[in-house]
Structure formats: C-alpha cells, structure tokens
Amino acid sequence: MSPATPTPRSRRERPAKPALTGPGIVATAVGLMRSEGLERVTMRRLAQELDTGPASLYVYFRNTAELHAAVLDELLGEVDLGVTAAAAGPLGWRDRLARILSSYIEVLYEHPSLARSALVTRPRGERYLDLVEALLTVLAEGGMEGERAGWAVDLLLQYATATAAEHGTRRQADDTQEEWDALTETLRGARQDRHPRIAAAADQLVSGSPEARRTWALDVLLNGILTAPAPDGARG
Amino acid sequence: MSPATPTPRSRRERPAKPALTGPGIVATAVGLMRSEGLERVTMRRLAQELDTGPASLYVYFRNTAELHAAVLDELLGEVDLGVTAAAAGPLGWRDRLARILSSYIEVLYEHPSLARSALVTRPRGERYLDLVEALLTVLAEGGMEGERAGWAVDLLLQYATATAAEHGTRRQADDTQEEWDALTETLRGARQDRHPRIAAAADQLVSGSPEARRTWALDVLLNGILTAPAPDGARG
DNA sequence: ACCTGAACACCGTTCAAGT
DNA sequence: ACCTGAACACCGTTCAAGT
Numbered sequence: 001m002s003p004a005t006p007t008p009r010s011r012r013e014r015p016a017k018p019a020l021t022g023p024g025i026v027a028t029a030v031g032l033m034r035s036e037g038l039e040r041v042t043m044r045r046l047a048q049e050l051d052t053g054p055a056s057l058y059v060y061f062r063n064t065a066e067l068h069a070a071v072l073d074e075l076l077g078e079v080d081l082g083v084t085a086a087a088a089g090p091l092g093w094r095d096r097l098a099r100i101l102s103s104y105i106e107v108l109y110e111h112p113s114l115a116r117s118a119l120v121t122r123p124r125g126e127r128y129l130d131l132v133e134a135l136l137t138v139l140a141e142g143g144m145e146g147e148r149a150g151w152a153v154d155l156l157l158q159y160a161t162a163t164a165a166e167h168g169t170r171r172q173a174d175d176t177q178e179e180w181d182a183l184t185e186t187l188r189g190a191r192q193d194r195h196p197r198i199a200a201a202a203d204q205l206v207s208g209s210p211e212a213r214r215t216w217a218l219d220v221l222l223n224g225i226l227t228a229p230a231p232d233g234a235r236g
Numbered sequence: 237m238s239p240a241t242p243t244p245r246s247r248r249e250r251p252a253k254p255a256l257t258g259p260g261i262v263a264t265a266v267g268l269m270r271s272e273g274l275e276r277v278t279m280r281r282l283a284q285e286l287d288t289g290p291a292s293l294y295v296y297f298r299n300t301a302e303l304h305a306a307v308l309d310e311l312l313g314e315v316d317l318g319v320t321a322a323a324a325g326p327l328g329w330r331d332r333l334a335r336i337l338s339s340y341i342e343v344l345y346e347h348p349s350l351a352r353s354a355l356v357t358r359p360r361g362e363r364y365l366d367l368v369e370a371l372l373t374v375l376a377e378g379g380m381e382g383e384r385a386g387w388a389v390d391l392l393l394q395y396a397t398a399t400a401a402e403h404g405t406r407r408q409a410d411d412t413q414e415e416w417d418a419l420t421e422t423l424r425g426a427r428q429d430r431h432p433r434i435a436a437a438a439d440q441l442v443s444g445s446p447e448a449r450r451t452w453a454l455d456v457l458l459n460g461i462l463t464a465p466a467p468d469g470a471r472g
Numbered sequence: 473a474c475c476t477g478a479a480c481a482c483c484g485t486t487c488a489a490g491t
Numbered sequence: 492a493c494c495t496g497a498a499c500a501c502c503g504t505t506c507a508a509g510t
C-alpha cells in the first residue's frame with residue numbers, strides 16, 4: 001500500500017494540498033464549523049486543517065472576527081429568499097417577511113455563536129446584502145420606504161440575530177435546559193415582599209414555545225413599525 | 237526601607253490579603269473590569285489580582301460565564317429604577333419605561349462584552365430581578381399584565397441588551413468607527429443591478445444618531461406590544 | 473469545605489525570514 | 492505578494508494533594 005519512496009506525512013494524508021485561496025479557506029472553515037462547531041474554527045485549528053501555519057491565514061483575514069464574518073456570509077447563502085417577489089405566491093407581504101426572517105433565524109439557530117459574532121461585527125458580505133435587499137423589497141410592498149424601511153430592516157435583523165444568539169441550539173442542549181430550569185426556579189421562588197409581580201407572573205414570564213414567542217414578536221415589530229411615527233434621521 | 241526580615245513579595249504588596257469570599261471576589265472582578273475591561277476579567281487574571289491560583293476560583297464559580305454573570309448582576313445595581321413608581325413624578329408610564337430601559341442600556345454601553353454575555357447566559361441575580369420587577373410594575377400601569385407583560389419584558393430587555401452589545405463603546409472606538417465607515421461604503425457602493433433598493437436607500441440605512449434610533453425603536457416596541465394580539469402561551 | 477501548584481490542551485497575533 | 496516557523500503572551504479547566 002505505501003509507496004516505495006517515503007512521502008512526507010502531510011502529503012500522504014492530503015494528497016493534493018490545494019493552494020490557499022480566500023474562497024477555499026472559507027469553504028474549509030465552513031466544513032470545520034459543521035463538523036466541530038464554530039468554537040473550533042480558530043486560526044490555529046483551521047491552519048492545521050489546511051496543512052499550514054496560523055500566520056498564513058493573516059494574508060486573507062485581518063483577524064478571527066473577519067474570518068467568522070466570512071463564514072457567516074457563506075452560511076447566509078442558505079437563507080430562503082424565494083418568497084421575496086410578490087409573484088411568488090398568494091402570501092401577503094407580512095407573511096413573506098416573516099418567512100424570510102424565520103429562514104434566517106433557522107439558519108443561525110444551528111450556529112448561535114455565529115449569530116453572536118454577527119451582533120458584534122456587522123456583516124456586509126454579498127449574501128447579507130441579498131438578504132437586506134429582499135427585506136427592503138417586501139417592506140416596500142407593505143408601503144414602507146425611505147427611513148422607516150431602513151431602520152425597520154435594522155431592527156428586524158437585530159431581533160432575529162439576537163434571538164438566534166440567545167436560543168440557538170447546539171450550545172450543549174443540556175446546558176441550555178439546565179439554565180432554563182434554573183431561571184424558572186428563580187422566578188417561581190421570587191419573594192412576595194421584594195418581587196411580588198414576578199412571583200405572581202412567573203409562569204407568564206417563561207410561558208410559550210420559542211415559535212409562539214417568535215410569531216408574537218414579529219407581530220409586535222411589524223405593528224409597531226407600521227404605527228410608530230416615521231423616524232427622522234436628519235434630526236438625530 | 238526594606239525590613240530586616242525578608243517578607244514574601246506577595247505579602248508585602250498586598251499587606252492584608254483578604255480571605256476569599258464570593259462578594260469579595262466579585263467586587264475585585266468589577267474593579268478589574270473598570271480598569272482593564274471585561275476581556276481581562278479572566279479566571280487567571282482575577283486569581284492573580286487576588287493573589288491566588290486560578291483553581292481557587294472554581295470553588296465560587298463553575299466557569300467563566302458564571303463569573304461574568306455575577307459581575308453583570310453587580311453592575312445592574314447602577315440601573316436607575318427611581319422612576320418606577322407613578323408617584324415619582326409627572327411622567328407617563330411610557331416615558332418612565334423608556335427611562336428605565338435607557339438607564340439599563342447606558343449602564344451596559346460601557347461594557348458591551350458584558351451585554352454580549354447577558355445575551356447568552358440569561359441573568360437571574362437579585363438586581364436583575366429588581367429590574368424585571370420594575371418593568372412589570374410600569375407595564376401594569378399601562379394596562380399590561382399576564383402573558384403580554386411577561387413576553388414584553390423579555391422582548392424589551394432583549395432589544396436593550398442587543399443594542400448595548402452592538403453599539404456599546406469601549407470596543408476600541410477606532411475599530412467601531414472603521415467598521416461603520418466600511419459598512420457605509422459597502423451600502424453606498426451597492427450595485428444597481430443586483431441591489432437596487434440598497435443603492436437607493438443607502439443613506440436611510442445608516443442615518444440617524446444612536447439616540448434617535450433608540451427612541452424610535454422603543455416607540456415601535458411599545459406600539460407593537462399594545463396593538464399586537466395578546467399572546468397565548470398555552471397554545472405554544 | 474476550601475485552597476493550591478502543576479499540568480493539559482489549547483488560544484490570537486506578530487515578526488523576521490524566506491520564496 | 493504570499494507563505495512560514497517560531498516565539499510571545501496569554502487562555503479555561505481539571506486533578507491530586509494539601510489544610
């Protein structure tokens with residue numbers, strides 16, 4: 001099986017070590033994230049995967065945050081924007097907007113730490129622009145344009161991103177459950193004298209499935225965007 | 237200057253090394269955060285500050301996330317809840333709610349990384365409960381109780397926390413500015429063929445001061461909470 | 473129960489040197 | 492311009508051993 005002439009280990013394991021390219025690196029990073037989670041998509045671990053040293057990656061990304069931003073943009077390619085056009089079907093604009101945002105949330109749900117990084121480093125890749133464009137398109141159909149629409153996009157995406165960061169799975173389902181139980185217990189155990197309203201409303205504070213809450217939150221946001229006074233950015 | 241009998245270095249520098257206690261550790265951690273930022277509030281750095289080894293801290297906190305949660309709760313003591321009671325002044329409930337949330341945002345603005353950690357590990361300390369209790373009190377005055385109020389608290393705090401995580405200062409003002417410029421440039425440079433709406437609305441997407449946006453967002457949320465159908469947690 | 477030193481298994485980033 | 496080895500300055504967490 002092994003060749004007569006010994007080959008360096010690294011060459012044998014990765015027969016055709018590909019030249020480094022930006023897209024190639026990102027593709028490898030995405031694969032690594034899928035198999036081991038974003039936590040493992042570190043400069044060092046990724047370099048190892050690419051059969052090189054960590055310093056090499058700094059030619060393509062200024063830092064780890066930029067690397068993660070590139071991974072995020074790649075992942076955003078999975079968001080379903082198929083319902084953007086009014087011609088796409090019988091759904092009204094509100095439902096189509098909800099579909100797009102739900103798809104976005106679901107994509108990020110698998111990678112909450114990516115959602116967290118999106119909250120810090122604002123994305124601005126091509127796929128992200130596609131998403132923003134889609135949201136603006138649907139909002140325009142709902143009669144929203146200009147400042148109101150621009151700010152609405154921001155608020156809607158912030159909500160969706162934060163929700164994925166908060167509730168996303170893959171954060172060791174055990175931990176999440178444990179934490180939730182602890183919170184529930186804390187609320188239920190609130191003392192009548194100091195936190196009477198919490199004590200009374202403990203169940204309502206933790207009620208509802210994530211889906212029910214999400215549906216409600218999107219209703220809140222859209223109703224609010226439609227009824228709040230139009231923003232005036234020039235004033236700020 | 238130096239005593240005749242040599243004293244171990246550590247004892248000389250911290251004359252009365254205090255015994256470790258939960259509150260004492262948190263107080264030291266808060267001080268460390270104020271002087272060097274949350275990034276430096278690591279188990280190792282904190283242990284060094286306390287003149288001990290990192291392993292000792294695991295008696296008090298199961299992990300770094302718990303430590304940061306304790307720091308956050310301490311910091312929440314600074315949130316101004318003085319306007320909670322209707323008797324506090326002439327302000328209507330909406331304005332009082334906005335005051336409380338703005339105070340919360342401002343407290344977290346100085347420590348965006350703490351806000352980020354709050355988004356992941358749900359807080360449940362005493363000060364956090366005080367904040368929730370205050371919000372429930374003001375919402376009740378606006379006629380909101382039960383499920384609607386409970387879910388509203390969640391959504392309002394999520395918005396506030398995410399906003400602080402996103403826009404908080406202290407994240408190297410330079411970096412933030414640079415990132416913002418890059419985003420603006422990206423939006424302005426959107427290609428007419430692929431992202432026409434972004435190209436048209438670029439200025440509206442980035443317009444407005446943080447304060448103007450915050451005011452608008454709170455309007456949106458409150459209007460939405462008041463007009464969206466009451467949630468039904470039992471259904472979810 | 474509380475505290476510790478030492479170890480294990482990692483990190484990001486920079487820099488001088490190579491091609 | 493791109494790539495690299497090596498180094499610097501850190502991390503979180505566990506464990507066996509002490510008090």
